[in-house]
Amino acid sequence: MTAHAMQKQITEAFPASEEIELDEVATPDEEPKAEEGIDHAAVFGLAAKPTATTKPKPKFVVEPAPFPHGINPRWDVAQIATEGHVLTARVQDWSHRKYSTAICAFFGAVGLFIAGQAYLPFLKQPPVGIISALTYDPDTYFNLGGGLHGPYEISWIGDFAPKVGLTEKEYGELVDATVKDLSEHQFDAADWSTVAGLKKAPKITRPEKVFTQWSERLEDGVISLPEAPKHVAIVAHVQGQWGVTLARPGDCLTVQGPIAEGCEDGIDGKTEALSKAAYQVLMTMKPADVAEKEQTDGK
Structure with missing residues (x-):
């Protein structure tokens, strides 16, 4: 039997099997590839719960009360008359109505002269208490009752000073x-x-x-x-x-x-x-x- 005939008989007795494709196996240096389209964490009930986002609360907004005739006494009037000028004018008006200017000026000059001679060191460096008494903070000048102080614009609430009231x-x-x-x-x-x-x-x-x-x-x-x-x-x-x-x-x-x-x-x-x-x-x-x-x- 020729070699060609022998090869033909072997081929007919043992037909070739279909090729089998093997899954890829991850080598130690490789990470297993996750199948696309499948959420494995969700399948096993391990999906992270969505974090609750806390919406910030809106702030309380208080609309300021309108100024009479649009005039802000803390700004517009201050451009032409400071609070010091106003208070000085009030004192001068009061003194003019109570005493004559000449008498006030005379006794004021005499008093300053005597004080200056006797207490010159004192006048050069007056105590802090006297300095603070002669100056003031306009934002805390007026007594509003209840241990509070505030500016002139809110001084009217002093007429309604707190009583004992609620606990x-x-x-x-x-x-x-x-x-x-x-x-x-x-x-x-x-x-x-x-x-x-x-x-x-x-x-x-x-x-x-x-x-x-x-x-x-x-x-x-x-x-x-x-x-x-x-x-x-x-x-x-x-x-x-x-x-x-x-x-x-x-x-x-x-x-x-x-x-x-x-x-x-x-x-x-x-x-x-x-x-x-x-x-x-x-x-x-x-x-x-x-x-x-x-x-x-x-x-």
């Missing part, structure tokens, strides 16, 4: 009830059942009526509700201090006095000075007769 616990309950009612009924005060159910129920009124009509209710608290509100202002006498807190649905911010429980601390500046936020809030409640009187005095 801190009662004040906190008032603020908490207001926030709860706001969350449930928004700014519809007629449905504020929680506030109405307080042992010392506050008065709810418009900003311009807080001090003109309801100042005697500050001992129980007065809620200032604007016509187009974004928040309300709670003003009260709290253990002899001014208490001012802003409230809106689910949120509150104390800007003066004891921090109501659950509220953020919005007090800035010195402890004896009225905070800037409280100044803005209270100026929206400035009585009309006070503004008119200031305009008359300024003419």
